[in-house]
Amino acid sequence: MTRNYLPYTQDGWIAHLFNSQAARDGGVIRRQARDVERYVGRDAFLAEMRRRGFSVLENAGQFIIICNQEPVRRLL
Template structure:
C-alpha cells in the first residue's frame, strides 16, 4: 500500500514555511520558485513577505527569504 501525501492548502503551505525552525529564529529559508508558484502563487507570496517585512531575493530558481528585518549587504 502506498502512502499518499495530501497536498497542502495555500494557507497550510505558508504556515508550514513559517513554522520551520529557521523562520522562527529569524533565519533564512529557501523555496523553489516553482513550488511557491504551485502551492501559494508568486504575487501572494511576495505580498505576504512584504506584509511581514521580510526581504526576498531570487536566484537560480530559488526564493531566499530573510525572516527578519535586518539590512542586507552584498559583499562580493
Template sequence: MPPLSPLTPEHWLNDLFASKAARDGAVIRRKLRDIERFVGIEAFRQEVARRGYRAYENAGQVVIFCNAAPIRRIG
C-alpha cells in the first residue's frame, strides 16, 4: 500500500485548491482513490460544496470544475 500523504486532510485540500488552475477558475483532476485515502470523500464533497464548485467522477477520476459556470454535455 502506498504511503499516506504527509499533509493533514485540511492541508491536502488547501494545497489542491491553491493550485494555479483552481485559483484561475479552471478544471482540475485527481484520482478518486487519492481523495478517499488522503481526505475522505465526505470531507471532499463538503469542501467542494462550500466553495461553490462541482465535481464529477468517471472511471476512477474526479474532475473538479473550480467555477460556477454551466456544464454542458457535448457528446
C-alpha cells in the first residue's frame, strides 16, 4: 500500500524554506512551483511572501524568491 507522505506541515515547510543561509542573509532562493503547490499551495505561499514584503518571480516551473524588501529591476 502506497501512502502520500508529506514530510512537512504547511507552516513547517515555510519555516524550513526560510531557515536557509541565503534566506537569512536576505539573498535569493528558488523552489519548484510543484513543490510549493504540493506543500503549501500557491495562494498561501504568495500571501506569506506578501506578508514578508518579498518579491517572487516565476519562470520555467520555478519560483525565484528575493528574501529582502529592496526594489527589483529587470534589466533585459
